[in-house]
Amino acid sequence: MRPFIRLLLILISSFGLLGGALAQTNTSKRPESSPRPSLPKNIKPIEQEALSLLKQMTQTLSSAKTIQFESVVQSEFPSIDGIPVMYTTAANIALQRPNKFDVVVKGDGPSNEILFNGKKLFAYSPEKNLVAVSDSPDSIDGAAQFAYEKAGVFFPGDDLVLSNPYEHLTAGLTDAFIAGKSKLIGGVETYSIVMAGRELQGQVWIGVKDHLPYMASWIYLGDKARPRTTLVYKNWKIDSLISPERFNSNRFSKAVVTEFALPNAPLN
Numbered sequence: 001m002r003p004f005i006r007l008l009l010i011l012i013s014s015f016g017l018l019g020g021a022l023a024q025t026n027t028s029k030r031p032e033s034s035p036r037p038s039l040p041k042n043i044k045p046i047e048q049e050a051l052s053l054l055k056q057m058t059q060t061l062s063s064a065k066t067i068q069f070e071s072v073v074q075s076e077f078p079s080i081d082g083i084p085v086m087y088t089t090a091a092n093i094a095l096q097r098p099n100k101f102d103v104v105v106k107g108d109g110p111s112n113e114i115l116f117n118g119k120k121l122f123a124y125s126p127e128k129n130l131v132a133v134s135d136s137p138d139s140i141d142g143a144a145q146f147a148y149e150k151a152g153v154f155f156p157g158d159d160l161v162l163s164n165p166y167e168h169l170t171a172g173l174t175d176a177f178i179a180g181k182s183k184l185i186g187g188v189e190t191y192s193i194v195m196a197g198r199e200l201q202g203q204v205w206i207g208v209k210d211h212l213p214y215m216a217s218w219i220y221l222g223d224k225a226r227p228r229t230t231l232v233y234k235n236w237k238i239d240s241l242i243s244p245e246r247f248n249s250n251r252f253s254k255a256v257v258t259e260f261a262l263p264n265a266p267l268n
Helices: 004-009 048-062 140-151 165-170
Strands: 066-078 084-096 100-107 109-116 120-125 130-135 173-182 190-197 200-207 213-220 228-238 256-258
Touching: 048 165, 048 173, 048 190, 048 200, 100 140, 109 140, 120 140, 130 140, 165 173
Parallel strands: 130 256
Antiparallel strands: 066 084, 066 228, 084 100, 100 109, 109 120, 120 130, 173 190, 190 200, 200 213, 213 228
């Protein structure tokens, strides 16, 4: 574990994990990176112990047959006059492998629900009583990717429930180290791990005993405004029974049916 001064060598602060974990940053407009400070010879930019903790976390999640959790996301975006404004979103997520998930999202904006029942994908707007329905690939990864490509739909925590979250989280990693421990996050003892790549810099707090994530905070370097997103994960339930009704689409039967489309797609 490195001394505290190591924290000063990298900017630290991730959609998704998850807010837009499936979205790719436009690398052609990436701002120039600041010169990297020289590290002492005995310090490596990537600690194996940090990677081991990340692997434990992702193995815990990827091996679970069912996952239920809640997330609260605070995303910072500049307003018209450039002053940062914080927006908050809460999501309740249930996933059942190999091919079901349901996400209910509420917050500073319209509520919505995303349901994948193994055959079809539904995106429901309760305010408008409108539901988009489409056939979908029959896997969780395929359905999540399809939802993003077809309609720009994603949900907080999607990067945690893909089939290979470790590969996803460590792609392009240039720095990773353990900053220390905390007993103030999620009411449990957690390791704080700092991670950095060309497009993201941030931290994730992982439970010492259960290897589950309890908080993550990221800065997106691919955006000149460098927006910050902080996610808090709570009420984890791993391999517990999920009622079949959670994945039943009958609750949308009285909604007006429409097609999936990107938000900026032209109307016919």
